[in-house]
Amino acid sequence: MLGRAAEIDSSALRAVVTLQAIRGHQAELQAIANANGGNRAEGTSGFNASLDYVADQLFAAGYAVTIESFDTTANLIAELPGSDDRLVIVGAHLDSVSSGPGIQDNGSGSAAILEIALQMKALNIESVNRVRFVWWSGEETSSHGVLSHVLNMSMSEREAALYLNFDMIGSPNFVRFVYDGDSSDSVTVNPAGSEKIEAVFLDYFAGQGLATKATDFSEHQALPIFRIAGIPVGGLFAGAFAIKTTDEAAIFGGTAGDQHDPCHHLACDTFANVSLEVLDQFSDAAAHAVLYFALTSIVEERLADLISTVRGLVIPSKDGLSAKLDAALTAVEAGNERAAMNILRAFINQVEAKRRSGGLSNAEADALVATAQIIIDSLS
Ligand SMILES: [Zn+2]
Incomplete structure (x- = not known):
């Protein structure tokens, strides 16, 4: 992707x-x-x-x-x-x-x-x-x-x-x-x-x-x-x-x-x-x-960019994050915007969990959450 x-x-x-x-x-x-x-x-x-x-x-x-x-x-x-x-x-x-x-x-x-x-x-x-x-x-x-x-x-x-x-x-x-x-x-x-x-x-x-x-x-x-x-x-x-x-x-x-x-x-x-x-x-x-x-679409492009960002992160066990974004993109491409929004909310929850456990820095987590929220806003 x-x-x-x-x-x-x-x-x-x-x-x-x-x-x-x-x-x-x-x-x-x-x-x-x-x-x-x-x-x-x-x-x-x-x-x-x-x-x-x-x-x-x-x-x-x-x-x-x-x-x-x-x-x-x-x-x-x-x-x-x-x-x-x-x-x-x-x-x-x-x-x-x-x-x-x-x-x-x-x-x-x-x-x-x-x-x-x-x-x-x-x-x-x-x-x-x-x-x-x-x-x-x-x-x-x-x-x-x-x-x-x-x-x-x-x-x-x-x-x-x-x-x-x-x-x-x-x-x-x-x-x-x-x-x-x-x-x-x-x-x-x-x-x-x-x-x-x-x-x-x-x-x-x-x-x-x-x-x-x-x-x-x-x-x-x-x-x-x-x-x-x-x-x-x-x-x-x-x-x-x-x-x-x-x-x-x-x-x-x-x-x-x-x-x-x-x-x-x-x-x-x-x-x-x-x-x-x-x-x-x-x-x-x-x-x-x-x-x-x-x-x-602008949504697909932002999602693809977010997927690239996550792939580029040097952190352990980011597969779950990547899988959620891939699933969100698949949902968008299928025209299922509600499903995509739910998956992106789950992505944000997982990012927050990784922030609490120290798996993501505050700066990394803030950037991921902000971008995911922009995509959710443009879907709704
Ligand atoms: Zn000219």
């Missing part, structure tokens, strides 16, 4: 989120740019046609599509219904810079989350949690798209939300960057829960035998706004204007001394500006993470 990520089987979804379909969406975005003066920037006909294209695709798949207007432009939103206890926001900015068509930045992320949304619908996946796909406008200019959205969220939505960002996931001279949710490799402090998002990605890539590198959030305008709102953030990024190091080239291939994306924000950011290898790998990883957070 260590690590819930391993228990979500995303292979069926990944099998139908194909590189070919994602490239098809990118080809459409390129054609739109070609027909609209070479770009798809906020406030232009190229952006509006891009928004229409994504909206038509979603509508045809059976989504209700919402337009969120701000300034003179709009974000596009489509949702899968689920519990309000967890709101999984999956975002990619759809606008390009005015100097180019933006097919990698960010046609790549836009196309990937579009195909994930379409295929989750096609597979009739019944999401446990509410999933909100958003295509942002205004990212390359003001960040007002993300700002408007976060300001429009209710307090309870903000408390339930996490944000997955997919921006530039097909960079030709790529590095497999995963956002550093636990701040182990960067100074940016992220909202609690961000470490969980990073762990889901790292577990996935480890299972695929693919190396990754941590990155902070500095090159992405969408993320600081969510972070300031206290919403856990994470995501993938294949690189932009930074120069590939020799260390990176040794691990990921490509050319040291060149930018990760030599066409970043330039007219040459076209359909041809891509690494098919990383686009394929990252779109699969994105599908996995979206599915993981769609299907894992």
Whole structure:
């Protein structure tokens, strides 16, 4: 039961989120740019046609599509219904810079989350949690798209939300960057829960035998706004204007001394500006993470974390504690919440008994009881 990520089987979804379909969406975005003066920037006909294209695709798949207007432009939103206890926001900015068509930045992320949304619908996946796909406008200019959205969220939505960002996931001279949710490799402090998002990605890539590198959030305008709102953030990024190091080239291939994306924000950011290898790998990883957070309830995740904590305790005879938590998780997964609450109360009693007998320190017992009580409260 260590690590819930391993228990979500995303292979069926990944099998139908194909590189070919994602490239098809990118080809459409390129054609739109070609027909609209070479770009798809906020406030232009190229952006509006891009928004229409994504909206038509979603509508045809059976989504209700919402337009969120701000300034003179709009974000596009489509949702899968689920519990309000967890709101999984999956975002990619759809606008390009005015100097180019933006097919990698960010046609790549836009196309990937579009195909994930379409295929989750096609597979009739019944999401446990509410999933909100958003295509942002205004990212390359003001960040007002993300700002408007976060300001429009209710307090309870903000408390339930996490944000997955997919921006530039097909960079030709790529590095497999995963956002550093636990701040182990960067100074940016992220909202609690961000470490969980990073762990889901790292577990996935480890299972695929693919190396990754941590990155902070500095090159992405969408993320600081969510972070300031206290919403856990994470995501993938294949690189932009930074120069590939020799260390990176040794691990990921490509050319040291060149930018990760030599066409970043330039007219040459076209359909041809891509690494098919990383686009394929990252779109699969994105599908996995979206599915993981769609299907894992907050209660299951807290229980799984508590099970890991108990397993990590260096104390004698903790089998009874572990067995109770395993039974509680089984009950939750079977939808038997009353049984789960009773088992968790028995767990708390056993923790208190171990505290009295000296088998657990006060600090250990306090932490276990507090977490178990949070889970009981969220079940009742
Ligand atoms: Zn971007």
